[in-house]
Amino acid sequence: MSDTKKYLVGIFDDDDVLLHAVKDIRKSGYEITDAYTPFPVHGLEHALGLEPTRIHAAGFIFGATGFTVALSMITFINLFNYPTDFGGKPYWGLLAYVPITFEHTVLFSAIGMTVSFYYLCKLWPGKTPKIIDERTTDHLFALTFELDSTKDANYVNTVSELLKKEGAIEVYQKEV
Template structure:
């Protein structure tokens, strides 16, 4: 969020109130930019209108890449580079490679998802973002409404937030 953008912040005390307020505010034609909560609220993402995340697709891709890399490394080292007969088995003993392949899949998936999550949410070292309200991380629920993206004025949005149960309304 840029510092030149004006936001109206509706502060709520209870998670049920903010969940109910989202549907009330959206029914009045107000576009909600984001709702900040100290803990996850079930159903809030669909109430706001967020799309389903694509992280499972990325997880599958990273897992597939990990499996291919693990199988390639094992097959290269055990079949081509340094073939050894271990326990009277063939050079290409696929059942013996399953545990290492599984571990490689899990390793690539875990590291890949952490990196993807951090990049997609701009969470990297040196990126200091100030919260709109310091109480977001403690005990309050804050609904942020961008004034530039809404057709209604500041007074109408403030009235809508107050009528939906906001304990205070601030402009940042």
């Protein structure tokens, strides 16, 4: 692959050690590129200083769209396009539209949010992933530091030392 990047990888075998290490390393002023974990580690996103996700806002917007689409479609159909007399009941009966409007709100919100999730994470069926260490979906945790042209051997040495001091069980460099 043409666009490979080089990383310094620190492997941990415990989530509590990892969390502690992330806090200390960031306090020392080194920027962590990413963290790979086999399951969601609570508090890791705060420790890494990631912005809170706004995916729930997408859910609300899609839900509101579904609500509007359902109610306006039914209104258009029952009042203008083909008004039908069902046993003398009103042409427009809001209460009877509650179930379909509700279901549509949920449907739009769920589909919209799920699609946004895969879009934002850039995940799709058949994607070839850049796997740092395949044990990170099993029992180990990884921290990566991107090594671009500005990072010299001194940087690699200090960060490696720091990782080991913080409890990393392995430190190595990898190009993916």
